Amino acid sequence: xxxxxxxxxxxxxxxxxxxxxxxxxxxxxxxxxxxxxxxxxxxxxxxxxxxxxxxxxxxxxxxxxxxxxxxxxxxxxxxxxxxxxxxxxxxxxxxxxxxxxxxxxxxxxxxxxxxxxxxxxxxxxxxxxxxxxxxxxxxxxxxxxxxxxxxxxxxxxxxxxxxxxxxxxxxxxxxxxxxxxxxxxxxxxxxxxxxxxxxxxxxxxxxxxxxxxxxxxxxxxxxxxxxxxxxxxxxxxxxxxxxxxxxxxxxxxxxxxxxxxxxxxxxxxxxxxxxxxxxxxxxxxxxxxxxxxxxxxxxxxxxxxxxxxxxxxxxxxxxxxxxxxxxxxxxxxxxxxxxxxxxxxxxxxxxxxxxxxxxxxxxxxxxxxxxxxxxxxxxxxxxxxxxxxxxxxxxxxxxxxxxxxxxxxxxxxxxxxxxxxxxxxxxxxxxxxxxxxxxxxxxxxxxxxxxxxxxxxxxxxxxxxxxxxxxxxxxxxxxxxxxxxxxxxxxxxxxxxxxxxxxxxxxxxxxxxxxxxxxxxxxxxxxxxxxxxxxxxxxxxxxxxxxxxxxxxxxxxxxxxxxxxxxxxxxxxxxxxxxxxxxxxxxxxxxxxxxxxxxxxxxxxxxxxxxxxxxxxxxxxxxxxxxxxxxxxxxxxxxxxxxxxxxxxxxxxxxxxxxxxxxxxxxxxxxxxxxxxxxxxxxxxxxxxxxxxxxxxxxxxxxxxxxxxxxxxxxxxxxxxxxxxxxxxxxxx
Amino acid sequence: xxxxxxxxxxxxxxxxxxxxxxxxxxxxxxxxxxxxxxxxxxxxxxxxxxxxxxxxxxxxxxxxxxxxxxxxxxxxxxxxxxxxxxxxxxxxxxxxxxxxxxxxxxxxxxxxxxxxxxxxxxxxxxxxxxxxxxxxxxxxxxxxxxxxxxxxxx
Ligand code: FES
Ligand code: FES
Numbered sequence: 001x002x003x004x005x006x007x008x009x010x011x012x013x014x015x016x017x018x019x020x021x022x023x024x025x026x027x028x029x030x031x032x033x034x035x036x037x038x039x040x041x042x043x044x045x046x047x048x049x050x051x052x053x054x055x056x057x058x059x060x061x062x063x064x065x066x067x068x069x070x071x072x073x074x075x076x077x078x079x080x081x082x083x084x085x086x087x088x089x090x091x092x093x094x095x096x097x098x099x100x101x102x103x104x105x106x107x108x109x110x111x112x113x114x115x116x117x118x119x120x121x122x123x124x125x126x127x128x129x130x131x132x133x134x135x136x137x138x139x140x141x142x143x144x145x146x147x148x149x150x151x152x153x154x155x156x157x158x159x160x161x162x163x164x165x166x167x168x169x170x171x172x173x174x175x176x177x178x179x180x181x182x183x184x185x186x187x188x189x190x191x192x193x194x195x196x197x198x199x200x201x202x203x204x205x206x207x208x209x210x211x212x213x214x215x216x217x218x219x220x221x222x223x224x225x226x227x228x229x230x231x232x233x234x235x236x237x238x239x240x241x242x243x244x245x246x247x248x249x250x251x252x253x254x255x256x257x258x259x260x261x262x263x264x265x266x267x268x269x270x271x272x273x274x275x276x277x278x279x280x281x282x283x284x285x286x287x288x289x290x291x292x293x294x295x296x297x298x299x300x301x302x303x304x305x306x307x308x309x310x311x312x313x314x315x316x317x318x319x320x321x322x323x324x325x326x327x328x329x330x331x332x333x334x335x336x337x338x339x340x341x342x343x344x345x346x347x348x349x350x351x352x353x354x355x356x357x358x359x360x361x362x363x364x365x366x367x368x369x370x371x372x373x374x375x376x377x378x379x380x381x382x383x384x385x386x387x388x389x390x391x392x393x394x395x396x397x398x399x400x401x402x403x404x405x406x407x408x409x410x411x412x413x414x415x416x417x418x419x420x421x422x423x424x425x426x427x428x429x430x431x432x433x434x435x436x437x438x439x440x441x442x443x444x445x446x447x448x449x450x451x452x453x454x455x456x457x458x459x460x461x462x463x464x465x466x467x468x469x470x471x472x473x474x475x476x477x478x479x480x481x482x483x484x485x486x487x488x489x490x491x492x493x494x495x496x497x498x499x500x501x502x503x504x505x506x507x508x509x510x511x512x513x514x515x516x517x518x519x520x521x522x523x524x525x526x527x528x529x530x531x532x533x534x535x536x537x538x539x540x541x542x543x544x545x546x547x548x549x550x551x552x553x554x555x556x557x558x559x560x561x562x563x564x565x566x567x568x569x570x571x572x573x574x575x576x577x578x579x580x581x582x583x584x585x586x587x588x589x590x591x592x593x594x595x596x597x598x599x600x601x602x603x604x605x606x607x608x609x610x611x612x613x614x615x616x617x618x619x620x621x622x623x624x625x626x627x628x629x630x631x632x633x634x635x636x637x638x639x640x641x642x643x644x645x646x647x648x649x650x651x652x653x654x655x656x657x658x659x660x661x662x663x664x665x666x667x668x669x670x671x672x673x674x675x676x677x678x679x680x681x682x683x684x685x686x687x688x689x690x691x692x693x694x695x696x697x698x699x700x701x702x703x704x705x706x707x708x709x710x711x712x713x714x715x716x717x718x719x720x721x722x723x724x725x726x727x728x729x730x731x732x733x
Numbered sequence: 734x735x736x737x738x739x740x741x742x743x744x745x746x747x748x749x750x751x752x753x754x755x756x757x758x759x760x761x762x763x764x765x766x767x768x769x770x771x772x773x774x775x776x777x778x779x780x781x782x783x784x785x786x787x788x789x790x791x792x793x794x795x796x797x798x799x800x801x802x803x804x805x806x807x808x809x810x811x812x813x814x815x816x817x818x819x820x821x822x823x824x825x826x827x828x829x830x831x832x833x834x835x836x837x838x839x840x841x842x843x844x845x846x847x848x849x850x851x852x853x854x855x856x857x858x859x860x861x862x863x864x865x866x867x868x869x870x871x872x873x874x875x876x877x878x879x880x881x882x883x884x885x886x887x
Contacts, residue, residue, distance in 0.1 A: 079832030079869045214825045217833030218840060220768020220808035227767035235762075260734055260751065283771075284751065284758045357772055357780065357834040357868040406770075406834025407868045441773045637828055641874070645831055648870025672777035672866060681859045683872040 055134060056190060057142040059111045061090065063182035067166060069094075070102045074112035074131060075122045076378050077105060077213070078356070078405035078412065080702045081638035082127040084211045086135050089128075089634060092204040093139030093197060094146075096178065097166035103212055108380035108400035119381035123413050123527070125602035125700020128634050132698050140194035142185075149184035150176050165203070199632070199695050208637035213404075225376040225403035226361045226438065233363070233434040234263055234279050236426045237286045237443075239293050241273040243665040244448055244522050248274045249298040256292040261285035265293070268425040271418045272448075272524065277426045283438055303522040304665030307453075310521065311348060314455035314476040318346065322474055322515035323494050326503040329511035334470035337461030343550075345458045345543060348727040349477075349535040350659035351450035352528055352652065353675055358406025359444055362423035365434040366391050371398045371427065372434075375420060376405025378413035382485075386417030390424035409649070410527040414449060415484035445675050446667040450660050451528030452478040453521075454498075454535045458543060461511075466551025467562060470511035475499045475536075478525045479518040493518075497527065501536030501707065506567035506600055507544070507559075523662065529649065530703035533601040537707030538653070538714070538728070541597040545715040546724070555596050555715075569605030569629035572692045574598055577607035577627035580690050584611060584623065592622065595716030597708040602700035605629040605692075608647075608708045610684070612716035617733060619654065619713050621647075621684040628689065630704070631696035639701050640689040646705025648683035653710045655682060658729035684709075737797050741766070742810035752798035757781045759797050760807060768808040768837050772866065779865030782838040783807050789845035789861075808837040816886060817844050823882035831869035839865050843879050851886050853879065 062070040071090055077083035083103045091101050106112040106120075113120045116130040143163060150168040151158040153176065161170050166178045199206070216222035241247070253265045253276070261281040268277050276293055280286035334342070363374040364387060371391050377383045377400075384400040391398070405412060423437040439447065454477035463469035479495035481487050489496060496503075498516045528534060548558035556578050563570055577596075585594050592613045599606055611623040626643045633639045652658055657676040661668045669675040714725040717733055725733070739746045741764060748763040755774075760766045760783070772780030774793045781793040784806040811817030820843050830836050839862065846853055846861035853861065858879050867875065 079830075081831070210825070210828050211830065213833065214828060214830050215821075217830040217836050218821045218824045219812050220766075220837050222833060223767065224770075224834060226771065227761075229765060229767070282754075282758065282762045284754045284762075288751070288753070355868060357770075357778075357832060357866070359771065405832065407832040409868075441775075441778075641828060641831065641871070644873040645867075645870045648872055649868070651870075671775050672773045673775065677866060677868055678870055678872075679864070679866055680862050680872045680875065683870050685855075685873070685876070687873050 053115070054190065054192065055111065055138055057138050057145065058186060060138050061094070061142050063178050065179055067097070067100050067177060067179040068102050069096045069100050069166070069178070070104055072106040072112065073103050074106050074120065075114070075127055076376060076402055076405055076408070076412070078122070078376065078378070078408040080122070080127060080642065081211055081635060082122070083213060084209060085128055085635045085638055086131055087212070088204040088209055089132055089135040090139040092202055093136045094142045095163040095165055095203070096139075098204060100166060101212070105402040105404065107402060108384040113381065119379065121381065121413065122378045125604070125702040125704065127702070128698045129603070129700050132634065136196050137194060140196055141191055144191045144194050145185040145188040146178055146181050148188040149181045153184065205634055206632060206636065209635050210637065222404060224358050224406050225363070225374060226358050226406070228363050228374045228403065228436060230434045233436060234281060234430065235283045235286050236277055236279045236435050236437045237283070237290050237440065238268070238422060238437070239276040239278070239290050239295055240443055240447060241270070241275060242297055243299050243302050243304060244524060245273045245302050246297045246299045248276060249296040251276055251296065252294040255294070256289040259285055259289040259292065262289045264430065265289065266429060268422065271416050271421055279426065279430060279435060287440065299665065302665060305522050305662045306664060307350070307661040310453060311455070313519065314453065315346070317476045317517040317519065318455050318457035318474045322476070322517040323492065324513070324515050325494050325499045326512065326514040328509070328513070331472070331511065331513045333511035334459055334461045334472050337470060341462045343458070343460045343462065343543070343546065345726060347456040347535070347539050349454040349538070350661065350728060351453050351523065352534070352658070353445055353450055353660050354409040354411035354528055355441070355444060355672070355675065355677060356405070356407035356409055356411050359441055360411070360419050360439040361437060362420050363434060363436040364423045364427035366424070366427040366431050368431060369397065372401070373398055373420070374401045374403050376403045376408070376412060378408055379417065382415065383417045383420045386420045387424045390421050391428055409529040410531070411449060414526060415486060441672065442670045445660070445669050445671055448524035449526040450523065451534060452480065452525040456535070456539045458539065460543065460547070462547065462550065466547070466553060468509055468547060471509045471513070473502055473514045474516070475502070475514070476517040476519065478521050478523070480525050480527055480531070482518065497532040499536060500532035501599065501601060502540060505540060506564055506570050507540070507562045508564045530601055530706040533599065533703070533707040534653065537597065537599040537601070538711045541599060541708070541711035542714050542725070545596060559596070559598050567600070569692075570598055570600050570607070573605040573607040573627040573629045576690050576692055577609055577625055580627060580688065581609040581625035584625070585609065593716040593719035595712040595714065595719065597712035597715065599707045601704050601707055604699045604701060604704040606704050606708050608712045610709070610712045610716055612713055612720070614717070614720055614733065618656070618682070619717055619730070619733065621651070621713060622686070624684045624687045624709070624712070626687060626689045626705070627692065628701070628704070629692040629694060630701050631694050631698045633691050634698050636691055639691055642701045643689045643705045644687040647687050647709045648678050650706040650709035651678045651682060651713065653728050654713060654730045656729060656731050735798070737800070738802070739800065740802070740804040742806055743804075748797070750797055752796060754797050756783070756792040756795045756797055756800060756805065760792065766807055766809055770834055770837055772835065777866070778835070779838040779842060780835050782841040782865065784841060784845060787845070787848070789842050808841060811840060811844060814844065816848050819885050820844050820847065820878070820882045823878040823885065827874045827878040827881060829871050829874040829878050831871050835865060835867045839867065839875055843882065846879070847882060847886060852883055
């Protein structure tokens, strides 16, 4: 999901204008989506947001006789900590005893749809941003109903009562626990309006609160989607097309069928091409049988992509003006600036795989008139519909369980639900049997849906004051939204994710022109944690630091001077970062250098300073100081964790083997020995995170850690080596 | 298919499996012990780390037929292991986990390290934990938790 989907300067959901569309997705799915618009002025189709729903507390909170308070979490937990943070929010307003809270990942149901997007999903760093108010109200309503029940029991006014965690206290010291009142409370009317706490009254919100899922994730007891098991369940793997869209012309499975434990081998259609499904008692059996298949693939109609050829094409496109994504000031101003005062920079960014730690999987049981599915899904609504459609059912006939997921980074938010469709094709054939589809790591690495390749060409005219006087920027890269339901967010053919982070830059750039080319390439692409900001922040922040250096200005002061006056979050983050990093920056060891970056995405402002040296010809990040303005931090401990680990994740871009490449239509990498994400020695040794104190509405923290780290490290490296790093990954430094 | 006798977490188990089946899948599918994870299948990520005769081992490429009578210890036994418990507590105290999928393997590697080297240096931590991928990149806290466990093991 994209920052552009939620770019809004007023930070208030109510005042945003929404785009509503019922759109037909790949395969004829009808999806009803709401998005807050990139810019409210555009077009006349802006409508009100999703219908305001009076969420019934009983769909979210259950108070059990033993005092346990079970809270439904309306979105996937895959590391971001929402399964702790949303219950904190609800429990706070409810005045529930935190030790009694048990979170549950909600099934796919209308009531659990994201209040802003209108589908059940995680994306756009919206978990807390979109559900904060909703969960507060739910908690307050639950508390109000418990108070009404007590008031009725004791025959007193509700206003004579108060609460302590999980207890209602009445006149004369009367006490009743929430568990005792639970049954009576459900009979009370749901109040339409409730008073919410003042921030000074918060018990849990804003307090560093350990995750609720830690112990179970440390003792092996937690069950991820891949761990799902049922008596009689079978396991499937699929021989996928070696090139995107290739079809099976014929196959010989005689050898494969000789593997003991194989149940079924059959051809299935896929959203792109076709494949052969192998169903067996166990995974190893299925995989061995798959290895023994002889498949004749028809690739005649397939565009066979090649990274080298794509770069040549992209470079050439970047030399021409594309669709105008932003035009400010006088475009010809650049040409009037002497060439000695111009910078021309070209950047390359490769395809990147998400490779979530838990390989993709989906389990489905189809019983003719109903089905049941177990999926670690970022897009429950879409995935449920896709399964239903494949099986010839209605969505509500598919009981859809949200499973704990081992990471995602965008890979479990696929508009065409191709993994679920594949699993449903298999389940359809094995009616009455539960089948778990497993994608091997090789399937995942070679399976497409990458962060697109991007090429940037930037020409900057530097003014006599050393500040940019003209800026022309061309971005070349595939659209993620085109051909998906999200295409409705495109305006004049422009996918807003391509140049997000440039077009909405908080720097005050005069004579600023951004245009984009969106070539069609036979490689499926997808949002990768922080989406367009992955590459745009890199370009902007390495260039800004280069400009500062050129004019011999302090890079922090330079940024401060260039920021728009109303860039409130970035200014605050920059000031805080400067103060908190001052001590170590003043005594950098020999051979170390500091690099900076500053970037706002998903309404969260982030500033970072990194301490880098070169060890074994690779960048070593000894420390990073990060300052964050994310509004009110619901769980500061989670925010800190997201920024610490997100910094490591962001360095994926710089890894020597951090690229997906194609040759003659084939993906060249297969597994973690060829596509290598950061390991412990590649990640920052220490990251100190500082949160700007704020009572503004909370904004996202899942994606904003990612964009800043790579440019900051590249900036430090440039100081150490005198080179510019404009081509990623960093194969050599 | 053939029968194999295993000792897992001190208990004798018998399984009927193809001799080439990696220990990982025997644990997960035959013994229903899913704490040990599949991440890559090629010894590149460490998610499947178990102890074989006390040594941290990638179970995804160890065929069951090559195991012999060496005892196996998995994440499920760590709560009752002196070092294992200390490491798990340190992990919880430091709020290390995010998605959590890699953490069984991380903890198995950390326990093996601390049993061998109770006071590891930063370099020893990087070396011993260096084969355990955490895609969420929780490494800052993994380092802190290993150090904390090390202090507690005095
Ligand atoms: S699954 Fe064994 S090392 Fe990755
Ligand atoms: S916690 Fe997610 S992979 Fe390590």
